[in-house]
Amino acid sequence: MITIAIAKGRMQESALVLLARAGIRLSDEAINSRRLALMDETGQYRFIFTKPADVPVYVEHGIADCGVVGRDVLLESQADLLLPLDLGIARCRIVVAAADAQALSKVPGMIRVATKYAQIANAHFGARGIPVEIIQLSGSVELAPALGLADLIVDLVETGRTLRENGLTVVEEIAESTGRLVVNRASYQLKAGEVGRLVQALESTLNGNQ
Amino acid sequence: MTSRIPAGMRYYIGSEARLRRTVEDVAMSVFESWNYEEVITPSVDYYDLFEQGMGQREATRGFRFTDNDGRLLALRPDVTSSVARMAATLLAERPRPLRFCYAAPVFRQQTQSHAEWRRENTQLGCELIGVAGKPADLEVLRLAAEILSRLNLQTSYCITINNVEIFNGVAAQLNLEPPAREQLRLLIDTRQGAELRQFLQNHTSSEARAFLRPTELTGKRDVIRAAREVIRNSRSVAAMDSLEELWTAIESLGLEDSFEIDLGDVSSLDYYTGLSLKIFVRGAGSSVGRGGRYDGLTGNFGRAEPAVGFVLNLDALTEVLGRTGFANQ
Numbered sequence A: 001m002i003t004i005a006i007a008k009g010r011m012q013e014s015a016l017v018l019l020a021r022a023g024i025r026l027s028d029e030a031i032n033s034r035r036l037a038l039m040d041e042t043g044q045y046r047f048i049f050t051k052p053a054d055v056p057v058y059v060e061h062g063i064a065d066c067g068v069v070g071r072d073v074l075l076e077s078q079a080d081l082l083l084p085l086d087l088g089i090a091r092c093r094i095v096v097a098a099a100d101a102q103a104l105s106k107v108p109g110m111i112r113v114a115t116k117y118a119q120i121a122n123a124h125f126g127a128r129g130i131p132v133e134i135i136q137l138s139g140s141v142e143l144a145p146a147l148g149l150a151d152l153i154v155d156l157v158e159t160g161r162t163l164r165e166n167g168l169t170v171v172e173e174i175a176e177s178t179g180r181l182v183v184n185r186a187s188y189q190l191k192a193g194e195v196g197r198l199v200q201a202l203e204s205t206l207n208g209n210q
Numbered sequence B: 001m002t003s004r005i006p007a008g009m010r011y012y013i014g015s016e017a018r019l020r021r022t023v024e025d026v027a028m029s030v031f032e033s034w035n036y037e038e039v040i041t042p043s044v045d046y047y048d049l050f051e052q053g054m055g056q057r058e059a060t061r062g063f064r065f066t067d068n069d070g071r072l073l074a075l076r077p078d079v080t081s082s083v084a085r086m087a088a089t090l091l092a093e094r095p096r097p098l099r100f101c102y103a104a105p106v107f108r109q110q111t112q113s114h115a116e117w118r119r120e121n122t123q124l125g126c127e128l129i130g131v132a133g134k135p136a137d138l139e140v141l142r143l144a145a146e147i148l149s150r151l152n153l154q155t156s157y158c159i160t161i162n163n164v165e166i167f168n169g170v171a172a173q174l175n176l177e178p179p180a181r182e183q184l185r186l187l188i189d190t191r192q193g194a195e196l197r198q199f200l201q202n203h204t205s206s207e208a209r210a211f212l213r214p215t216e217l218t219g220k221r222d223v224i225r226a227a228r229e230v231i232r233n234s235r236s237v238a239a240m241d242s243l244e245e246l247w248t249a250i251e252s253l254g255l256e257d258s259f260e261i262d263l264g265d266v267s268s269l270d271y272y273t274g275l276s277l278k279i280f281v282r283g284a285g286s287s288v289g290r291g292g293r294y295d296g297l298t299g300n301f302g303r304a305e306p307a308v309g310f311v312l313n314l315d316a317l318t319e320v321l322g323r324t325g326f327a328n329q
Helices: A010-021 A028-032 A052-060 A071-077 A118-126 A143-147 A161-165 A185-190 A192-207 B015-033 B047-054 B080-088 B134-150 B164-174 B178-189 B193-200 B207-211 B222-230 B234-252 B314-324
Strands: A002-007 A037-039 A045-050 A066-070 A082-086 A092-098 A111-115 A132-136 A152-157 A169-177 A179-183 B044-046 B064-066 B072-075 B098-107 B120-129 B157-163 B259-262 B275-281 B289-293 B307-313
Touching (some): A002 A192, A010 A066, A010 A179, A028 A037, A045 A052, A052 A066, A052 A071, A052 A179, A071 A092, A071 A118, A082 A192, A082 B193, A118 A152, A143 A152, A152 A169, A161 A169, A179 A185, B015 B120, B015 B134, B015 B314, B047 B072, B047 B080, B080 B098, B080 B120, B080 B307, B120 B134, B134 B234, B134 B275, B134 B289, B134 B307, B157 B164, B157 B234, B164 B178, B164 B207, B164 B234, B178 B193, B178 B207, B207 B222, B222 B234, B234 B259, B275 B307, B275 B314
Parallel strands (some): A002 A066, A111 A132, A111 A152, B157 B259
Antiparallel strands (some): A066 A179, A082 A179, A092 A152, A092 A169, B044 B072, B098 B120, B275 B289, B289 B307
């Protein structure tokens, strides 16, 4: 048996659809229950559902053998994991946004950046030698520029609607993010057969779609 | 006085301490039975030593402080550097081969992953210095296997082996700048098949295609056979030959169920020069040991000679055995 950690929320639904297409199904009864750990119909896979940021934690410790989580979370967590598959689900972009599209070219001595993604923001501006003050928020980041808490935000964008409605425009794109299959390094060796079957089942499902 | 304990430090009390000592004794008695001499190295040494011995990236993870004269010291982050210096200087005249073993705590201020919680780990390690080639590589692999079986882990351990020259030969052909080479290494190490395919689109010579399918990098002899179809450069071919020879020897010892070839293990390229190995045990979320051949190391201390060795993490092993019940046997 292998354990798969799935990020709750946006990722969960499309991950379960993809897994079902690869032949790994949860019963409706199980999905509708409020249990956080579930077995699939064959009893070969156990699913656990956690907050996105906790998926790399469970997998890195080997409590879960595999996980499905967005690349944004992985970039932020810096977890030491194997990343064999891009599942292409829950596609979105990590962007820099501001009220003023020219915000970055004005080169002030210090830019204030509000974000949930402190690591990603630091690495992005750090690589170009732009000094930034990171203001760590845990949600509704789009508010910060309007209220004067920050000059810019670094955040996840799917359609851009929330940005527009809060008077922000995308200044630059940092990275694209999609759901990834992640695997614990020890499980990859010790459960090579089972992990390999999961990777191959998902891979052929993905290829069948191209 | 403070009741607080620094991050990554812990106590072992009573039965846990006893189990830990038993595990240490098992390993040291196996080393001894193979004629490995125990060595105790200084706990504190010049930072330079570790930078030369482990490379800068690893050495900077150590705890550092200054000596009376201002020179930078470190609490040893590994033992191998010190043993290599000893072999090249103090014991330069001693006939080869040298066989040394140790059980010694090492310290890292910065941990490498979130799962690597401890900042003090005791390494059970051995170094075989002055012999090149398969017999020496095989000797340390057999030693590791014997220790793990003596700990009743014979059905739950897996040792992966690779030869870093396979990757090095492929990378040399691509003629990459250091940052691009590092990116290639990282993509293979983390098995990012799709990104690797993208990376290789800009390169005409693409023996690196051999690394594209993440699930086909590990396995038994077939893995080498499949790689040979794609990789033709002489440096990599020589490395595949010696890896396959080693595999044949493992098979003839009947150990093939506990070993795997992992061509994707390219995690410590600047350190190892041939064989590299990692040790996994069911119940531990990350590797509990690693090692390989480092023929370049003793040259840093003035006497270049072949060397091979490995370390097991005593604390990680104790944790697994504490849960699986070795103590009750």
